[in-house]
Amino acid sequence: MSSSLAANGDMLVILRHAPHGSSWLREGLDAALVAAAFGQRVSLLFQGDGIMALVPGQEPGALGQKGTAATLDMLAMYDIESFYADASALDRFDMAPDDLQLPSLPVDGATIAQLIASHRLVLTF
Amino acid sequence: MSSSLAANGDMLVILRHAPHGSSWLREGLDAALVAAAFGQRVSLLFQGDGIMALVPGQEPGALGQKGTAATLDMLAMYDIESFYADASALDRFDMAPDDLQLPSLPVDGATIAQLIASHRLVLTF
Amino acid sequence: MRYGLLVQGAPYSSQASHSALRFATALIARGHQLECVFFYHDGVYNASRLAAPPQDEPHLVDAWRGLNAGHGTQLQVCIAAALRRGLLDERESARHGKTGHSIEPPFELTGLGQLVDLGNQVDRLVTFAP
Amino acid sequence: MRYGLLVQGAPYSSQASHSALRFATALIARGHQLECVFFYHDGVYNASRLAAPPQDEPHLVDAWRGLNAGHGTQLQVCIAAALRRGLLDERESARHGKTGHSIEPPFELTGLGQLVDLGNQVDRLVTFAP
Amino acid sequence: MILHILNRSPGTSLVYRDTLSAMGPEDRLLLIEDGVLGALTSQVRHFQSVEGRLFALREDLASRGLEGRCDETVQVVDVDGFVTLTEEADKTVSWF
Amino acid sequence: MILHILNRSPGTSLVYRDTLSAMGPEDRLLLIEDGVLGALTSQVRHFQSVEGRLFALREDLASRGLEGRCDETVQVVDVDGFVTLTEEADKTVSWF
Numbered sequence: 001m002s003s004s005l006a007a008n009g010d011m012l013v014i015l016r017h018a019p020h021g022s023s024w025l026r027e028g029l030d031a032a033l034v035a036a037a038f039g040q041r042v043s044l045l046f047q048g049d050g051i052m053a054l055v056p057g058q059e060p061g062a063l064g065q066k067g068t069a070a071t072l073d074m075l076a077m078y079d080i081e082s083f084y085a086d087a088s089a090l091d092r093f094d095m096a097p098d099d100l101q102l103p104s105l106p107v108d109g110a111t112i113a114q115l116i117a118s119h120r121l122v123l124t125f
Numbered sequence: 126m127s128s129s130l131a132a133n134g135d136m137l138v139i140l141r142h143a144p145h146g147s148s149w150l151r152e153g154l155d156a157a158l159v160a161a162a163f164g165q166r167v168s169l170l171f172q173g174d175g176i177m178a179l180v181p182g183q184e185p186g187a188l189g190q191k192g193t194a195a196t197l198d199m200l201a202m203y204d205i206e207s208f209y210a211d212a213s214a215l216d217r218f219d220m221a222p223d224d225l226q227l228p229s230l231p232v233d234g235a236t237i238a239q240l241i242a243s244h245r246l247v248l249t250f
Numbered sequence: 251m252r253y254g255l256l257v258q259g260a261p262y263s264s265q266a267s268h269s270a271l272r273f274a275t276a277l278i279a280r281g282h283q284l285e286c287v288f289f290y291h292d293g294v295y296n297a298s299r300l301a302a303p304p305q306d307e308p309h310l311v312d313a314w315r316g317l318n319a320g321h322g323t324q325l326q327v328c329i330a331a332a333l334r335r336g337l338l339d340e341r342e343s344a345r346h347g348k349t350g351h352s353i354e355p356p357f358e359l360t361g362l363g364q365l366v367d368l369g370n371q372v373d374r375l376v377t378f379a380p
Numbered sequence: 381m382r383y384g385l386l387v388q389g390a391p392y393s394s395q396a397s398h399s400a401l402r403f404a405t406a407l408i409a410r411g412h413q414l415e416c417v418f419f420y421h422d423g424v425y426n427a428s429r430l431a432a433p434p435q436d437e438p439h440l441v442d443a444w445r446g447l448n449a450g451h452g453t454q455l456q457v458c459i460a461a462a463l464r465r466g467l468l469d470e471r472e473s474a475r476h477g478k479t480g481h482s483i484e485p486p487f488e489l490t491g492l493g494q495l496v497d498l499g500n501q502v503d504r505l506v507t508f509a510p
Numbered sequence: 511m512i513l514h515i516l517n518r519s520p521g522t523s524l525v526y527r528d529t530l531s532a533m534g535p536e537d538r539l540l541l542i543e544d545g546v547l548g549a550l551t552s553q554v555r556h557f558q559s560v561e562g563r564l565f566a567l568r569e570d571l572a573s574r575g576l577e578g579r580c581d582e583t584v585q586v587v588d589v590d591g592f593v594t595l596t597e598e599a600d601k602t603v604s605w606f
Numbered sequence: 607m608i609l610h611i612l613n614r615s616p617g618t619s620l621v622y623r624d625t626l627s628a629m630g631p632e633d634r635l636l637l638i639e640d641g642v643l644g645a646l647t648s649q650v651r652h653f654q655s656v657e658g659r660l661f662a663l664r665e666d667l668a669s670r671g672l673e674g675r676c677d678e679t680v681q682v683v684d685v686d687g688f689v690t691l692t693e694e695a696d697k698t699v700s701w702f
Binding site: 136148149156159165248249 | 256290291330331361362363365366367369370375377379
C-alpha cells in the first residue's frame with residue numbers, strides 16, 4: 001500500500017456498485033473500455049460494494065442478463081492493467097487479495113487520494 | 126409510544142425519502158392522496174430521512190420545483206389524519222415532535238411493527 | 251392466490267424489472283393468478299415500445315408483453331408518473347400536441363386509483379423497487 | 381474556463397437534472413463556456429421529446445434545449461445507454477425497425493468516445509448523478 | 511407473519527436498520543438483489559436479531575458468485591421458495 | 607486541491623465514509639441535494655475530519671427548510687460559490 005504505487009494516468013474510473021443489482025458497474029466498465037480504445041491510460045478502482053465485481057465464479061442473471069465478469073476478461077485486450085481494490089472493503093467482506101478475478105492492488109484511503117490526484121479525469125460509477 | 130396508539134387501517138404509506146432530492150416522497154404522497162380519495166383509511170409513517178418532509182419552512186426548488194410542503198397541507202382535506210414519525214429519526218436529526226409541519230405521533234420500532242401488522246396494505250416510498 | 255406486482259425501477263438500470271419478471275414466472279408456475287403489474291415511479295419506463303436492447307440481452311418490454319399474452323396479466327402504467335417521463339400513448343400524445351407515442355397496448359395508462367383497487371382485489375401485492 | 385457536464389440521473393426522478401441546469405446557468409453567468417452536456421446512464425431520459433410534465437413544474441427538456449439555443453452547448457446522449465432505454469432518433473428508429481422516435485435535435489446520439497473527448501477538451505468536467 | 515424484502519447491501523445503505531426495527535417477533539426477512547451481500551458470513555452479524563428468520567435468494571447469490579460465501583445461519587431459497595414465503599406471509603413489505 | 611461533491615444523506619447512505627477516506631489533506635467537500643442533511647448540527651460530526659473544508663449548498667438547504675439548522679462550522683455557499691469552488695479546484699469528483 002505504499003504511495004509510490006499510485007500510478008499516473010489519464011482517467012481513473014471508480015466502480016462503487018456491485019454487479020447485477022444495477023447497471024452502474026457495467027456502464028462504468030464500458031466507459032473505461034472506450035476511453036482505453038481511444039488511447040487513454042485508464043486505471044480502475046473497485047471501491048465499496050464495487051469489489052463484488054472481483055468475486056470469482058459469477059454467472060449470468062436469472063433472465064440471462066450478462067453480468068460483468070466477461071467484461072473484466074476483456075480489459076487486458078484494451079491495455080487496461082492498473083487495477084486497485086479498496087482495502088477496507090476487502091477487509092469488510094473478508095475477501096483475500098489473491099482470490100480475485102483480476103489481480104488488483106489493495107489500496108488504503110491515502111493511496112486512493114493519491115490516485116485521484118494523479119489522474120487527470122476521475123469518473124465515479 | 127404506547128402500542129394502543131397504533132391505528133388500524135386499509136393502507137400504511139411509509140415515506141423514507143427526503144423532499145427535493147428525489148420524487149419518491151412526492152409520488153408516495155400522491156399514492157396516499159388517491160387512496161384516501163378512493164375511500165381508504167390511510168396512515169402515513171415518516172421514517173428515516175423521510176422525516177425531513179415534516180420540517181417547517183420548506184420552499185420550492187431553485188428551478189421552481191414544487192416540493193411537497195404544500196401537499197402536506199392537503200392531507201386533512203382528504204381525511205388523512207393518522208401521522209406517525211419514526212422516533213429514532215427524530216432523535217437522530219434532533220427534531221422536536223412539536224416543531225413539525227404536521228402533528229405526528231413519535232413511534233418506536235415495536236409500534237412501527239404493529240402499524241405494519243394492523244394495516245391491510247403497506248407501501249414504501 | 252391472486253397476486254399483483256408493483257414495479258418501481260427502470261429496466262436496464264436496476265434489477266427490479268428482472269426480479270419482478272422472475273417472480274411473476276415462478277408464481278404462475280405454482281398455479282397462482284397474476285392479475286396485474288402496476289408500473290409507478292421509474293417503473294413506467296418498462297412500458298416504452300421504443301426500447302431496443304442489444305440482441306444478446308433480455309428484451310424486458312417483450313417479456314412483459316409475453317406475460318400479458320400468455321397469462322392475461324394486465325400491464326397498467328401510472329399516467330401521472332408516465333407523462334412527465336415521456337411515456338405517452340396515442341391519445342395522450344394527441345392531447346399534449348405531440349407527434350408519435352411511446353406506449354401501446356397491452357400497456358395501458360391508468361390512474362393511481364387502479365393501484366388502490368389492485369391492492370384491495372389481490373391476496374398479495376409485492377413491490378419491486380430500484 | 382471551459383466546462384463539461386456529465387448528467388446521469390433521470391429527470392423528475394432525482395434532483396440531478398435540476399442541479400445540473402442550475403449549475404449550468406451559474407457558470408455561464410460567470411462568463412465560462414459550457415461546451416457540452418453528456419447524458420449517460422438514466423441521464424439519457426432527459427432527452428425525451430415526448431416528456432409532458434405538468435404546466436406548473438419546470439419543463440426540463442425545454443430547459444436543456446434553451447441551453448443549446450442560448451449558449452450553443454452541445455447536448456450529447458450516449459447511444460448505447462439510450463437505445464436500450466427506448467431513446468432513439470429517426471435514424472436509429474428506422475435501423476431498429478421501429479416507427480416513431482423519441483430524440484430529436486438539438487439532442488444527438490453519440491458514442492462514449494465523445495465523453496472521453498469532452499474530458500480531454502474541457503478544464504472541468506462535473507458529474508451530476510442520481 | 512409478515513415477509514420483509516430487502517434489496518440493499520449493508521455495505522452501502524443503512525435501510526437495513528429501519529427494516530430490522532420494524533420487524534415483529536414472527537416476521538421473516540428475505541434478502542434479494544444487492545441485499546444478498548448481507549447474507550455473507552462477513553456481513554451477517556448485521557442481521558443477528560432475526561437469526562432463524564433470515565432468508566436469501568439463491569439465484570441472486572449464484573449470479574454474484576456468492577453461494578459458497580453465504581453464512582450457514584441463512585436459509586437459502588430459490589425463487590419458488592420466494593413465492594412460498596409470500597404465500598405463508600399475511601403481506602409483504604419491500605425495503606429499498 | 608480537489609473538490610469532492612456528495613449528494614447523499616449520512617442518515618441513509620454510507621458513501622460518505624469512502625468519500626472522506628479518499629480526500630487529500632487540502633481537498634474540499636461540498637454537500638448538495640440530500641447531502642446537505644450532513645450539514646445539520648445533529649449530523650456534522652460525521653464530517654469532523656474535514657472541518658474547515660466542509661461546504662454546503664445554500665439553495666438546497668433553503669428548499670428543505672434547513673438553513674437555520676446548518677451547523678456554524680459549515681461554510682454555506684450559493685450556486686455561484688459552487689462554481690467558484692470548481693474554478694479553484696484542479697478537478698471534481700462526485701460521490702453518490
